[in-house]
Amino acid sequence: MSAAPHVVVRAATRTHRAPGGRVVTALAALDLDVPRGAFLAVAGASGCGKTTLLALLGALDRPTQGSVRIDGVETRDASDAALVRVRRRVGFVFQHAPVLRGVPLWENVAYPLVPLGVPARTRRARGAELLARVGLGDRADDAPEGLSGGELQRVGVARALVGDPALVLADEPTSQLDADAAGAVLELLRGIHAEGRTIVVASHQPEVLGVAGSVLRLGAATPAATA
Amino acid sequence: MSDGARGPLARLAALAWSGVAAARLAPLRSLVTVACVAAGLVPYLAALGISRGLRDDAEAALAAAADLHVTGLRFGRFAPLPRAVCAEIEALPGVLSATPRVVGELSVGDDGLPVVVIGLPDGAAPAGLALARGRLPRSGGPLELVLGAALAERLHTDVGAYLPPFYHASTGERVAQVVGVLPADAPLWSAHVVLTSLDAACEMFDQRGLVTDVLVRVRPGYESEAKAALVRLPPPAPDDPHGPLRLRVVTRPELLAYLPRGVLAKEGAFGVHFLLAFALGIPLVLVASGLGLAERRRDAGLLRALGWGADDLLVRNLAESTLLCVAGAAIALLVAHVWLGLCGGAGIARVFVADADPSVALPYRLEPEAALVGCAVAFAVVMTGTLWSSWRAVSAPPREAMR
Numbered sequence: 001m002s003a004a005p006h007v008v009v010r011a012a013t014r015t016h017r018a019p020g021g022r023v024v025t026a027l028a029a030l031d032l033d034v035p036r037g038a039f040l041a042v043a044g045a046s047g048c049g050k051t052t053l054l055a056l057l058g059a060l061d062r063p064t065q066g067s068v069r070i071d072g073v074e075t076r077d078a079s080d081a082a083l084v085r086v087r088r089r090v091g092f093v094f095q096h097a098p099v100l101r102g103v104p105l106w107e108n109v110a111y112p113l114v115p116l117g118v119p120a121r122t123r124r125a126r127g128a129e130l131l132a133r134v135g136l137g138d139r140a141d142d143a144p145e146g147l148s149g150g151e152l153q154r155v156g157v158a159r160a161l162v163g164d165p166a167l168v169l170a171d172e173p174t175s176q177l178d179a180d181a182a183g184a185v186l187e188l189l190r191g192i193h194a195e196g197r198t199i200v201v202a203s204h205q206p207e208v209l210g211v212a213g214s215v216l217r218l219g220a221a222t223p224a225a226t227a
Numbered sequence: 228m229s230d231g232a233r234g235p236l237a238r239l240a241a242l243a244w245s246g247v248a249a250a251r252l253a254p255l256r257s258l259v260t261v262a263c264v265a266a267g268l269v270p271y272l273a274a275l276g277i278s279r280g281l282r283d284d285a286e287a288a289l290a291a292a293a294d295l296h297v298t299g300l301r302f303g304r305f306a307p308l309p310r311a312v313c314a315e316i317e318a319l320p321g322v323l324s325a326t327p328r329v330v331g332e333l334s335v336g337d338d339g340l341p342v343v344v345i346g347l348p349d350g351a352a353p354a355g356l357a358l359a360r361g362r363l364p365r366s367g368g369p370l371e372l373v374l375g376a377a378l379a380e381r382l383h384t385d386v387g388a389y390l391p392p393f394y395h396a397s398t399g400e401r402v403a404q405v406v407g408v409l410p411a412d413a414p415l416w417s418a419h420v421v422l423t424s425l426d427a428a429c430e431m432f433d434q435r436g437l438v439t440d441v442l443v444r445v446r447p448g449y450e451s452e453a454k455a456a457l458v459r460l461p462p463p464a465p466d467d468p469h470g471p472l473r474l475r476v477v478t479r480p481e482l483l484a485y486l487p488r489g490v491l492a493k494e495g496a497f498g499v500h501f502l503l504a505f506a507l508g509i510p511l512v513l514v515a516s517g518l519g520l521a522e523r524r525r526d527a528g529l530l531r532a533l534g535w536g537a538d539d540l541l542v543r544n545l546a547e548s549t550l551l552c553v554a555g556a557a558i559a560l561l562v563a564h565v566w567l568g569l570c571g572g573a574g575i576a577r578v579f580v581a582d583a584d585p586s587v588a589l590p591y592r593l594e595p596e597a598a599l600v601g602c603a604v605a606f607a608v609v610m611t612g613t614l615w616s617s618w619r620a621v622s623a624p625p626r627e628a629m630r
Binding site for chain 2: 055058060061080081084087088092094098100101102111112114115116117118119120159163
């Protein structure tokens with residue numbers, strides 16, 4: 001494990017223009033270092049900027065001011081192609097577990113491998129392997145339409161791992177789940193962390209915060225923080 | 228992850244295949260797009276097919292035609308020629324034979340069915356003319372006719388049957404006997420034809436001693452010389468009270484060039500319609516591409532968040548559009564084939580053949596090249612129509628697109 005932090009955030013600010021033209025600050029002047037192998041939870045009330053921060057950490061968005069450096073790549077100035085390369089090294093578990101409808105689960109999991117030219121047979125094997133890991137091995141050929149919220153989130157976790165990322169980001173992964181399903185997802189995240197991956201989870205749920213090694217609390221005033 | 232990753236071609240193939248598979252993810256959009264493409268292509272392909280079929284027929288007929296085709300002109304309009312001109316023509320150097328012919332239109336039956344009457348001297352029937360049944364008509368006896376297959380069917384008659392008088396002449400009218408019937412699969416021009424002897428045809432039109440044209444065969448290589456000699460002939464029938472006649476001579480290559488002109492003009496009109504249809508197709512495809520746009524946008528955002536680049540998504544969309552175009556073109560080709568083959572080109576045949584008989588099989592030839600051209604235009608239209616939605620889907624930041 002290298003001593004250099006996985007992600008370095010300096011004075012990162014993200015503003016949006018609201019429909020009326022008003023400028024809304026979603027995240028203000030945040031400083032953060034995410035060391036390699038950390039399990040960081042980002043906590044705070046709704047609207048405090050958790051999702052915005054994760055989007056910045058996953059190169060899904062760029063800061064309007066300040067700097068976000070992921071594995072040495074400064075995302076604010078990076079080209080689209082560079083951001084795509086960064087995203088391929090990051091696993092992202094989304095809040096609502098979005099999937100491609102009508103596409104078998106194994107294919108949903110392995111879809112990130114398509115632009116890499118990975119052959120279909122290899123993708124299928126990889127998708128099935130990861131589904132087995134999250135307890136859905138027998139449903140690889142099913143369409144996602146019949147799955148429960150907890151199962152869909154497990155598919156989301158499997159998909160986040162398909163590129164074998166060193167950094168996994170999870171945005172409110174258990175907020176829509178019942179206690180059992182949430183426990184299963186948390187167990188998965190713990191297992192992933194045990195493999196040496198860096199985990200950043202946004203959540204306001206105590207169970208999630210209890211699993212994390214450190215907690216970053218974002219408040220209404222969006223304080224500068226380090227994990 | 229790079230395990231199992233292959234080169235750029237494999238990457239392109241994987242992306243393209245994902246695009247092909249994506250067509251099933253938005254079935255309504257795919258169906259509407261394919262339907263738009265097919266609806267635009269079918270009339271164009273059908274028109275082109277009929278046009279090519281008619282041209283094939285005309286060219287086949289002309290291939291067996293005479294080397295020179297001689298008609299009379301008076302005041303610049305076609306006029307009958309005296310039959311005696313044939314002897315003068317046959318005396319010209321290089322000329323092998325000069326066959327007089329009468330071609331005119333009459334109506335037969337209770338409902339006045341228009342027919343083309345062709346009168347030829349005995350033994351001068353076109354080479355290769357085959358009858359379905361019976362024999363060729365002979366002169367000098369009773370009035371004998373050979374009928375086109377469609378005409379015989381319309382008149383509910385066959386070989387051996389008699390037809391009541393269907394023309395008026397100063398010498399009176401005669402009952403005619405059907406002595407032969409042309410095959411049903413003969414070229415379109417023969418469907419409603421009445422073939423008879425030259426004398427009988429002259430009698431039907433009450434134009435004794437006159438013919439409508441002369442078919443001239445010449446020795447190989449003598450075409451130009453014979454044509455020049457024909458043009459230099461003194462005007463036939465100089466004592467005719469209606470004034471002198473001039474000869475109009477057309478060679479077979481000239482006829483080949485003239486005949487398809489009308490068909491080509493109609494084909495061109497359909498080409499314009501085709502372009503108009505596709506100009507209208509663009510907004511249709513735009514509407515179609517708007518079906519499920521929100522979902523497509525969300526999917527695009529998700530894929531970008533999962534490491535797909537904008538170019539990857541565009542390749543995927545390109546493959547999807549290509550599939551929809553090919554499917555639309557294939558369906559259009561099939562529908563055009565059914566329309567022309569099984570339905571006789573109902574509705575479109577009359578554009579090319581004004582008095583097209585629905586019972587007569589229309590000649591047509593559907594060419595793959597036409598389908599390919601149509602497919603290419605359809606592709607351009609679909610790409611234009613989907614460009615905006617595709618671009619919107621891939622250009623939005625992934626986080627925004629996923630909302």
